[in-house]
Amino acid sequence: MPAPTHELIASPFLGKYLVLRPGDSSGVKVQAHHYLELGQRASTRAPLPGWLRDAARRRWGLDLADRTTDEALLIRKESPYGHGRASYEVNNGCNWACNHCVYGAKRHEGLAWPARARLLHILCDAGVLWIELGGGEATIDRHFLETYALSYDLGMMVELLTNGSTLFRPRMLELLTSRRPYRVTLSIYGATEETFDGFTNRPGAFRKFMRGLAAAHEAELPLSLSVVITEKNAHEAPAMRALAERYASRVREYTHMSPTFTGGAEPLAQQAPEYLHSRTPFTGCDAGHTSLNVSPFGLATVCKVSRDHPIPLLKEGVAGLARLGGISDRALQRHSGCSGCALQKSCTTCMPLVTLYRKAGSPLDRYCQHA
Structure with missing residues (x-):
């Protein structure tokens, strides 16, 4: 192309x-x-x-x-809609099997190319300027190359979320260097082959990750690295930080495990208790009003966490997004035991995420100050 x-x-x-x-x-x-x-x-x-x-x-x-x-x-043309950012889950399938993953069952399924191209045009018409392509593992999707290229060619600024396992492939590097993303975000799950492969439950994962990371770094792609710390790899936390800092100036650390997006409790068992610490208060967000999430089947939701009342974009078109702001406002309202809480102003967890923790039967100390 x-x-x-x-x-x-x-x-x-x-x-x-x-x-x-x-x-x-x-x-x-x-x-x-x-x-x-x-x-x-x-x-x-x-x-x-x-x-x-x-x-x-x-x-x-x-x-x-x-x-x-x-x-x-x-x-880019003016849009009557105010959605400037979107995350698009290209495909929830993955070539790794991490136990902390919030996607739960990772199925290789998504839109065929004609429908996907129409979806990207709808997002462009909605005013989306910054788009995050992820999954699952987006780069193993059979239509990823076309999806990325069309997003770029429509005038969207692209961020790629990837495990790095395919970044060394010639066609992938050609795509990313001819149509440069503004950010490529990878997660680090270990500093040694034994720990990394054990974390992903895939022999050879560390070698593929390092090969992809080195290729992206050599190509001078704008890298952002996320250090993910759980009970499986906490012993290598300092080494993971050092590895990240060798390859990227932008490094983030993630230590709080969340339930799956369907409320499954499996990721919570991966939490390293010594890495539970206080977070900044949640003071609101504009998800659903200026940003949105899109599932592999073109269903638009407030965000990755708040997935109730999805809007079928391929059926309703961009006009369907007019309902998303109201859906967001209702989702963020405190309810049940949270509605009268005196600590609301210092609460660190949004209501949709609280709902997932409750559904998963999570210990209170994972998400609530009353613990």
């Missing part, structure tokens, strides 16, 4: 206007009249305006002096 020619994206985003460079998380905020000017210049194949050439040189070191606006710039 030939690489697109645009160097930059001009797009509305939640009432503002941005100019972005694919493969880079930084951007330039522009005024509405500048956004309109770019559209007019693109329609007449006029040169890029001087202010944008200067901004691109300062921000990204780009020399666009000889490019016309329509060549260098992909211009």
